[in-house]
Amino acid sequence: MKFIETNIPDVKIVEPQVFGDERGFFMETFRTSLFNEHCGEREFVQENHSKSSHGILRGLHYQTENTQGKLVRVTKGEVFDVAVDMRKDSPTFGQWAGVLLSAENKRQLWVPEGFAHGFYVTTDEAEFVYKCTDVYNPSAEVSIKWDDPEINIEWPINPDQTPLLSAKDENGLSFSDAPKL
Numbered sequence: 001m002k003f004i005e006t007n008i009p010d011v012k013i014v015e016p017q018v019f020g021d022e023r024g025f026f027m028e029t030f031r032t033s034l035f036n037e038h039c040g041e042r043e044f045v046q047e048n049h050s051k052s053s054h055g056i057l058r059g060l061h062y063q064t065e066n067t068q069g070k071l072v073r074v075t076k077g078e079v080f081d082v083a084v085d086m087r088k089d090s091p092t093f094g095q096w097a098g099v100l101l102s103a104e105n106k107r108q109l110w111v112p113e114g115f116a117h118g119f120y121v122t123t124d125e126a127e128f129v130y131k132c133t134d135v136y137n138p139s140a141e142v143s144i145k146w147d148d149p150e151i152n153i154e155w156p157i158n159p160d161q162t163p164l165l166s167a168k169d170e171n172g173l174s175f176s177d178a179p180k181l
Contacts, residue, residue: 059118077126
């Protein structure tokens with residue numbers, strides 16, 4: 001596995017070595033010792049799987065309690081995946097890192113605790129799998145507006161389209177009003 005730096009040092013792209021032939025492929029998607037060496041020691045306690053259609057944007061979400069680190073990957077389709085640093089004492093506070101994750105490129109993204117996370121589906125549909133370092137706590141979840149000008153994420157969205165959002169994301173907070181970690 002390769003661990004690739006992003007513009008935010010704590011956010012890493014994880015690229016597996018893929019062995020394939022006419023029968024299919026094999027890849028190792030996670031090894032504790034390698035992950036801990038490159039991303040710091042973590043214990044994953046929950047794994048989630050979601051399916052979304054083209055044009056759906058989920059996020060930007062984080063929790064003020066039970067903060068979650070997430071190791072995310074796409075098993076079908078493609079998404080543009082984003083992490084936003086919400087750690088007020090961080091040198092990269094308020095900055096974002098984004099990467100295309102797909103079933104084709106088999107890349108993963110490590111989104112550490114203290115980051116808001118979101119993704120936009122660029123294909124007809126996408127299935128998204130992610131390991132979490134803490135449990136989901138809906139009472140502590142915060143949603144930041146996906147298009148907040150202070151963060152200024154460069155989403156790969158056609159200017160003639162509006163992404164499909166949940167009610168929670170429609171009513172997301174501005175970055176300046178969102179609680180910091």
